[in-house]
Amino acid sequence: MRLRICHLYPDLLNLYGDRGNIITLTRRAQWRGIAVEVTEVGLGDALRPEVHDLFFIGGGEDRQQVLAAADLRAGTGAALRDAVEVGAVLLAVCGGYQLMGHAYLPAEGEPLIGIGLLDLETRHPGKGARRLIGNLIIRSGANGGEPQTLVGFENHGGRTALGPSARPLGLVERGWGNNGEDRTEGAVYRHAYGTYLHGPLLPKNPWLADHLIAAALRRTHGDVTLAPLDDRLEREAHEAALRRFGR
Numbered sequence: 001m002r003l004r005i006c007h008l009y010p011d012l013l014n015l016y017g018d019r020g021n022i023i024t025l026t027r028r029a030q031w032r033g034i035a036v037e038v039t040e041v042g043l044g045d046a047l048r049p050e051v052h053d054l055f056f057i058g059g060g061e062d063r064q065q066v067l068a069a070a071d072l073r074a075g076t077g078a079a080l081r082d083a084v085e086v087g088a089v090l091l092a093v094c095g096g097y098q099l100m101g102h103a104y105l106p107a108e109g110e111p112l113i114g115i116g117l118l119d120l121e122t123r124h125p126g127k128g129a130r131r132l133i134g135n136l137i138i139r140s141g142a143n144g145g146e147p148q149t150l151v152g153f154e155n156h157g158g159r160t161a162l163g164p165s166a167r168p169l170g171l172v173e174r175g176w177g178n179n180g181e182d183r184t185e186g187a188v189y190r191h192a193y194g195t196y197l198h199g200p201l202l203p204k205n206p207w208l209a210d211h212l213i214a215a216a217l218r219r220t221h222g223d224v225t226l227a228p229l230d231d232r233l234e235r236e237a238h239e240a241a242l243r244r245f246g247r
Contacts, residue, residue, distance in 0.1 A: 168184035
């Protein structure tokens with residue numbers, strides 16, 4: 001089997017170790033004997049949705065988001081929407097997550113128009129508003145089974161509100177999540193997953209990494225069951241994050 005990963009804007013959107021998500025996906029596939037191809041797509045590069053199974057876009061500061069938003073509107077966003085509609089997997093973190101929605105309305109400056117893949121809108125409440133920052137624990141049933149914990153770190157000023165066609169990635173147990181009010185965190189549409197969980201997310205949450213890998217492989221290889229791995233170190237990292245909250 002072969003896993004084809006597309007890393008969008010790797011030099012532009014890579015806050016809080018987001019590249020670690022690509023490393024985790026690559027290693028966990030290779031440890032199972034699965035060949036991996038990682039293609040980096042930057043500003044101005046053409047995106048061919050049919051040659052990738054899994055897409056990743058990370059977070060960035062406001063200036064980087066402006067540049068990425070313009071490039072997405074120029075055609076990359078439409079190609080990404082097409083890929084998700086025919087079964088590709090997407091993981092979008094923080095700033096990348098916001099750009100997957102309809103719009104991000106900053107405290108100052110012009111709105112950033114997103115690609116509308118996820119039914120959500122993000123608004124910054126204005127100068128002086130509290131930043132939503134700290135360790136975050138959510139409970140998620142993203143893999144279709146019994147809900148499990150996801151741990152990570154969030155740092156965002158925007159408040160994200162989900163529309164009727166987006167369901168949350170999970171519910172907040174500790175931390176802020178999408179907006180600090182309704183206990184939702186992240187958003188899911190088909191196999192597109194958006195989240196504020198940095199850290200990076202996947203090294204400390206191997207069950208989600210495997211869910212993304214399996215879903216991506218099924219696009220071209222049919223029903224796939226991944227062989228188990230020795231996740232003792234990953235579980236220790238996960239448990240250490242839980243203990244910070246007295247869990």
